[in-house]
Amino acid sequence: MSPARLLLLLLPLLSFFLLLLRPTSAVLCHPEDKEVLLRIKSALNNPYLLASWNPDTDCCHWYCLECHYKTHRVISLFFLQDDLPGQIPSAIGDLTYLQDLTLHKLPNLTGPIPKSLTKLKYLNFLRLDWLNLSGPIPSYLGQLKNLTYLNLSFNKLTGSIPDSLSTIPGLGYVRLDRNQLTGKIPASLAKLKGNSLGLLLSHNSLSGELPATFAGVDFGQIDLSRNRLHGDASLLFGRSKSTSSIDISRNQFEFDLSKVEFNESLTWLDMNHNKIYGSIPKAMTGLELQFLNVSYNRLCGEIPVGGRLQRFDYSVYFHNRCLCGAPLDSCK
Numbered sequence: 001m002s003p004a005r006l007l008l009l010l011l012p013l014l015s016f017f018l019l020l021l022r023p024t025s026a027v028l029c030h031p032e033d034k035e036v037l038l039r040i041k042s043a044l045n046n047p048y049l050l051a052s053w054n055p056d057t058d059c060c061h062w063y064c065l066e067c068h069y070k071t072h073r074v075i076s077l078f079f080l081q082d083d084l085p086g087q088i089p090s091a092i093g094d095l096t097y098l099q100d101l102t103l104h105k106l107p108n109l110t111g112p113i114p115k116s117l118t119k120l121k122y123l124n125f126l127r128l129d130w131l132n133l134s135g136p137i138p139s140y141l142g143q144l145k146n147l148t149y150l151n152l153s154f155n156k157l158t159g160s161i162p163d164s165l166s167t168i169p170g171l172g173y174v175r176l177d178r179n180q181l182t183g184k185i186p187a188s189l190a191k192l193k194g195n196s197l198g199l200l201l202s203h204n205s206l207s208g209e210l211p212a213t214f215a216g217v218d219f220g221q222i223d224l225s226r227n228r229l230h231g232d233a234s235l236l237f238g239r240s241k242s243t244s245s246i247d248i249s250r251n252q253f254e255f256d257l258s259k260v261e262f263n264e265s266l267t268w269l270d271m272n273h274n275k276i277y278g279s280i281p282k283a284m285t286g287l288e289l290q291f292l293n294v295s296y297n298r299l300c301g302e303i304p305v306g307g308r309l310q311r312f313d314y315s316v317y318f319h320n321r322c323l324c325g326a327p328l329d330s331c332k
Helices: 003-021 031-043 090-094 115-119 139-143 163-167 187-191 212-216 282-286
Strands: 065-067 074-080 100-104 109-111 125-129 132-136 149-151 156-159 173-175 180-183 198-200 205-209 221-223 228-231 245-247 268-270 291-293 298-302 322-324
Touching (some): 031 090, 115 139, 163 187
Parallel strands (some): 074 100, 100 125, 109 132, 125 149, 149 173, 156 180, 173 198
């Protein structure tokens, strides 16, 4: 057989192997998602942060987003620490399969929380913090039935906390701190069901007493500091709970500390600047506290000796009615 005829016979086989060796150039990005992403970019005035969002390239390779490894639909969108102007683009609500939306430290992003976000039926993680959002926390966020994490901290949100948040079946972590919220804490928040419950409402203007229903809630972390709350906060404690951090500082809470039962997992306890009375119970010597502050209250009696209580300096205990013992002056 002539060399020329042999080459003709081998060409199809050679072409097949070359095809296998050639890097794939398949476009993964779903065209509907790509069109929505380009609308988002346009609404934000084509910022440099989104320079990689080139319509001639595969959107699954663009920065600030993630596609699902099988379906190639956009499931995560994250804009971090930039000067993006304007408002949250309503087009984000058209990313049908979005599970995670993070807008963090974008101080030039203003306006309300858009209702279009309620179209994100698969959303489980919503973080809109350190922006300049204003207006109320909309009740329609309760339509996000798959949400497990909500963070709206460090904004200028006003009004009350909507009851509708309690209708989200798996919501377990709620951060609304550092806003301008008013009114009472809704009793319905006792219905939060997620794992490792967290409720952070500090640095607002919330008022009234704590809901009695909170006595039956096992918060992993709760921060109610720097509000205008009053009444009995001892219901947050309990021997059977698994709470690790409680901060009720700078309110007007009033209860007898000596009657409080503590759970062993408590490592952070801040109660400064309240009207708490009674004595420090001996049981606190059994806690592995990393942080403690009971200053500026109405406590009396000797600080129990043992555990970690003497490892803190005097500032943790000072400005109480008649508290004494190390690290304060000895009792007379």
